[in-house]
Amino acid sequence: MEQIRTYFEQSVTMSDRDWQLFSSKLERQKFSRKDHLITAGKKENYLSFIEKGSVRFYIAGEDDFTFSFSFAGEFVSAYDSFLTQKNCSYYIQALEETVLWRISYQDLNIIYDETEVGDRIGRLAGEGLYLDIFKREISLLTKTAEERYLALFSERPHILKYIPLKYIASYIGITPQALSRIRRKIS
Structure with a gap:
């Protein structure tokens, strides 16, 4: 409290x-x-x-x-x-x-x-x-999907521990497959 x-x-x-x-x-x-x-x-x-x-x-x-x-x-x-x-x-x-x-x-x-x-x-x-x-x-x-993904994790780096990738993909406005491609590209 x-x-x-x-x-x-x-x-x-x-x-x-x-x-x-x-x-x-x-x-x-x-x-x-x-x-x-x-x-x-x-x-x-x-x-x-x-x-x-x-x-x-x-x-x-x-x-x-x-x-x-x-x-x-x-x-x-x-x-x-x-x-x-x-x-x-x-x-x-x-x-x-x-x-x-x-x-x-x-x-x-x-x-x-x-x-x-x-x-x-x-x-x-x-x-x-x-x-x-x-x-x-x-x-x-105003941002690309990759920019939205990177911004999300620069602001909230702990997010991967708690949130399934399918929810993150939906949140940034892309499919889970597109998120996988972005993650592979920036790794």
Whole structure:
């Protein structure tokens, strides 16, 4: 739980009172590898902080389309569903044993109303989620598949330990066979 306070205090100072109220609303939850945090057709009710583990965001189909990852020390949520309180159109799945600290939509709104820094906390979490998505979108539009692959591993070198190559290929917008060719070329 202290990881969350450290994360926020990089940008905002929280009083002990605000932290006590915020932390009292957090629930710790464990997910096993391949468990879903949320499935398509369900409403996202949580904004979560990953204490340990990693997750992928994907759209199910003949070949699942992985479009995002989140790792320890980051927030995770089907944030569009969380904000609108409408059903989600994709899945979030644990890639390994994952431990989350979660706050519900209702409790986060209490934090917004009853603390001095509540709005800022929500904004910081939302901005982080938005920036990750925007960065990927720009990458897909401006970089080659090889550049996207290299950038992914320069930013997150530990990713190969946890994420199957088929998910990485999908994330960077190519087939697993094309990823194999890129990996052979740069080896």
